[in-house]
Amino acid sequence: MTAPRRALIIVDVQQEYFDGILQIQYPPREESLANILRAIDAAEQQDLPIVVVQHQFPEGAPVFAVGSESWSLHPEIEKRVTPSWKRVTKDKASVFAGTDVAQWLADRQVDTITIVGYMTNNCDIGTAAAAEELGLAAEILSDASGSPHLANEAGKVPAEQLHQTLLVLLQSNFAAVAGTDAWVTAVESGQALSKSDLGTSAVQGRAAFQGSASLTNA
Template sequence: MSTPRRALVLVDVQQQYFSGLLEIQYPPHEESLPRITAAIDAATAAGIPIAVVQHTAGEGAPVFAPGTPEFELHPEIQNRRTDTWKSVVKQYGSVYADTDLTAWLHENGVDTVTLVGYMTNNCILGSAVEAEALGFTTEVLSDATGAINLANDAGFADAETVHTTLLALLNSNWAAVGSTDAWTTALTTQKQLPAGDLGGSAAAGAARATSTLSSSPRQ
């Protein structure tokens, strides 16, 4: 098993997600932000490249409008930022779509992209899925990402359900999902973060469903 050649990608850790309608709910940003900064500090100590991504909805947009305070990076991120970081502004969910991030990753010999930031239910999901066709291995840090409550004509899911369900989905096929502490250990030991697979996840899911059904009270 080869040593991962990693880059840490900070996805949209912008002020837009710290208050108002899009405020991250689970894990609460008071918990996830310190995990993001811990990942930054670990990556810096290990000398792995870092890219910082900001989302734009265009000038004058109601959210993510350049020139507004909400567009700016959270101060905890901005204060750690250095000239060595790659800066990316995107307009789609995926960090790769219509940006030069892929080229930068190739230039730096990266084969494994670690995603932290927001939201699990949008840009983290979209980026992890697109990475498969681009040939990158993806890692998602479960406690350094976050989701919001969602409701529409298709149904309702609270933020915890959204976050945990999507992480289980990602870990079944598109990404290795783990905590920041587990990732830091993998970084230090130059190991891969353990990932699930679709077959194993399906088998475990079937077993859990059967166990739940058998333990349910009979009417």
């Protein structure tokens, strides 16, 4: 099997997610940041293309206002950026919407993107879903991403449950999910990460919950 031609996509590792109203709650912010930095180290050692993305809104916006502290990359990311990285801003969930990232990746013959950064529940899943239409395989690092607690008119969900649920969803169709350790090993050996599919995940899910009071229409 041909080795994946990967690129690392660093999604919105900005101060808003550490100090603002959108603070990441799970995994712990400093732990996910440490794993993002480990992924960068591995990518640079293997000469993988790297894209660093910032969400950006106009001046005066409550979050990600251009030039604001909320908009700024975390200092640990900012000091790692080099001229060889692709640096872009966006105002949609997907890193491909309104940017030239897809063409930049195509020019480098990338066929697999590895997503790290924030948030699992918005820009990460949006990017993974958009990759499918572009013919790109996607990977997401479970311990180098994260989610906040959410509550609205539809209900409420704690960050850990939200994060874990979305990882199961991603693995079922949109992206291969793995921890940073497993990904680094795969990168060093030139191997693809394993991914399930929707049918297999549904069959396994049915078996896992067979007989549960919470399962209906069994």
